[in-house]
Amino acid sequence: MKTGRSGKSTTNNSGWSREYQQLKIYDTEEKIQQFLLVGVDTSHAQISMEASLDELEELLTTAGARSVGRVIQNLPEINHRTYIGTGKMEEIKTLLSDTGADGIICDDELTPAQLRNLSEYLECKVIDRTLLILDIFTQRAHTREGKLQVELAQLTYRLTRLTGLGTELSRQGAAVGTHTRGAGETKLEMDRRHIRERIDQLKSELMEVSARRDMERSKRKKGAYPIVALVGYTNAGKSTLFNSLTGSHVLEEDKLFATLDTTVRKAVLNSGRTVLYVDTVGFIHKLPHQLVNAFRSTLEEAAEADVLLHVVDRSDPKAAMQMKVTYDELVDLGAADVPILTIWNKQDLVKEETPLAVPYKTEGILKISALEADAADQVSAMVDELLNQQDQEFHLLLPYPQSSLIEPIHRDGIVLQEEYTPEGISLIIRAKGKLAALVKPFERN
Numbered sequence: 001m002k003t004g005r006s007g008k009s010t011t012n013n014s015g016w017s018r019e020y021q022q023l024k025i026y027d028t029e030e031k032i033q034q035f036l037l038v039g040v041d042t043s044h045a046q047i048s049m050e051a052s053l054d055e056l057e058e059l060l061t062t063a064g065a066r067s068v069g070r071v072i073q074n075l076p077e078i079n080h081r082t083y084i085g086t087g088k089m090e091e092i093k094t095l096l097s098d099t100g101a102d103g104i105i106c107d108d109e110l111t112p113a114q115l116r117n118l119s120e121y122l123e124c125k126v127i128d129r130t131l132l133i134l135d136i137f138t139q140r141a142h143t144r145e146g147k148l149q150v151e152l153a154q155l156t157y158r159l160t161r162l163t164g165l166g167t168e169l170s171r172q173g174a175a176v177g178t179h180t181r182g183a184g185e186t187k188l189e190m191d192r193r194h195i196r197e198r199i200d201q202l203k204s205e206l207m208e209v210s211a212r213r214d215m216e217r218s219k220r221k222k223g224a225y226p227i228v229a230l231v232g233y234t235n236a237g238k239s240t241l242f243n244s245l246t247g248s249h250v251l252e253e254d255k256l257f258a259t260l261d262t263t264v265r266k267a268v269l270n271s272g273r274t275v276l277y278v279d280t281v282g283f284i285h286k287l288p289h290q291l292v293n294a295f296r297s298t299l300e301e302a303a304e305a306d307v308l309l310h311v312v313d314r315s316d317p318k319a320a321m322q323m324k325v326t327y328d329e330l331v332d333l334g335a336a337d338v339p340i341l342t343i344w345n346k347q348d349l350v351k352e353e354t355p356l357a358v359p360y361k362t363e364g365i366l367k368i369s370a371l372e373a374d375a376a377d378q379v380s381a382m383v384d385e386l387l388n389q390q391d392q393e394f395h396l397l398l399p400y401p402q403s404s405l406i407e408p409i410h411r412d413g414i415v416l417q418e419e420y421t422p423e424g425i426s427l428i429i430r431a432k433g434k435l436a437a438l439v440k441p442f443e444r445n
């Protein structure tokens with residue numbers, strides 16, 4: 001029995017067609033695959049083409065493959081038929097045979113037509129940034145929810161690319177790294193109905209999982225512990241900081257997308273206040289929208305946080321772009337109003353501090369090296385201070401005709417003491433925002 005890299009058997013034991021199985025299963029191959037990186041510079045991108053290809057190369061290494069060269073073309077617009085211009089296609093064909101590369105990786109998401117035209121002409125594997133990121137996510141998903149989310153994103157990508165594609169898709173392949181899909185696939189008849197059915201099934205399973213997650217989330221809210229979410233670009237050091245803040249052991253690695261699953265841990269701050277720290281999946285420049293959609297429910301946790309810790313790798317020359325990409329995603333997720341503390345991490349690697357502007361309203365900037373022992377103390381002191389600013393203690397006497405306020409008080413505040421007296425309900429609570437304004441008139445003198 002052959003075994004794919006997912007460790008699953010390639011025999012059909014799940015009731016799905018052989019064709020569908022082949023969509024997912026990789027045969028192992030000893031050789032590390034080599035690719036040419038291809039980018040079109042339209043000069044309205046957020047970062048330079050070289051920087052974008054540096055990142056693409058890092059993604060490729062993370063996926064287990066290797067880059068053997070770069071081709072950059074300056075064009076006013078991306079060619080809608082072939083991504084790059086015809087002249088460059090010729091050049092790439094020559095380079096492919098000179099370098100012995102297995103295929104090309106394009107720095108943007110290709111349309112089905114571009115994919116078909118490129119692979120027909122070049123007769124090699126054609127992979128795009130989206131597929132590469134999806135591939136990494138597939139290798140790295142561990143929890144049930146993570147696996148469901150990634151499979152959904154993969155199938156959504158594939159389904160749109162099946163339209164009008166015959167054998168080309170098999171050449172395009174899914175795998176990078178040391179693995180490739182089986183030879184049987186050249187005759188692959190894609191079973192679209194099966195994919196659609198599987199997509200429906202995944203969606204309903206995800207709905208169940210996210211219903212459970214919502215329940216846990218609302219339980220957490222009831223617990224009234226403030227939620228502090230660590231967000232930021234991939235590889236910024238979120239998990240490293242999370243681990244030292246909470247004494248946990250979430251995987252931290254010098255690889256892109258080490259964390260795919262949200263982890264939540266309690267911690268007690270110096271003031272005695274308990275908070276919930278949340279570690280999240282990292283963002284990246286041109287993050288495939290299929291993934292943003294698939295991970296939306298997980299990422300939305302960030303939108304519900306009381307404080308966001310935006311962790312930035314300050315030593316990375318691309319830090320400005322990374323901050324902007326992260327903030328734009330946060331806005332998209334509806335987290336624009338959550339107060340942000342900015343953590344400029346990896347100070348130990350900063351040789352010469354160049355100016356860096358924060359592209360949003362920040363509650364403060366803290367410079368740390370998450371690897372150093374005192375980093376967590378500094379961060380938690382800053383969180384403590386911000387939370388203290390955010391909510392206030394109120395001593396209230398609520399007359400009985402106003403007792404309808406009890407419901408929002410319990411929902412949105414922290415009740416420290418509650419007593420029913422002849423004059424009314426006597427309370428000591430902690431509250432902020434709207435609730436603070438609501439209860440203010442009932443403060444005892």
Ligand SMILES: Nc1nc2c(ncn2[C@@H]2O[C@H](COP(=O)(O)OP(=O)(O)OP(=O)(O)O)[C@@H](O)[C@H]2O)c(=O)[nH]1
Nearest residue numbers: 235236237238239240253257258259282346369370
């Ligand atoms: N030199 C140095 N390395 C750090 C520091 N903080 C984190 N790292 C390293 O940076 C790499 C990435 O750290 P992670 O904590 O996995 O980063 P992350 O933000 O969780 O990354 P993803 O989960 O991929 O989004 C690891 O190799 C860490 O050891 C720091 O302050 N200084």
Ligand SMILES: [Mg+2]
Nearest residue numbers: 238239258259
């Ligand atoms: Mg991480």
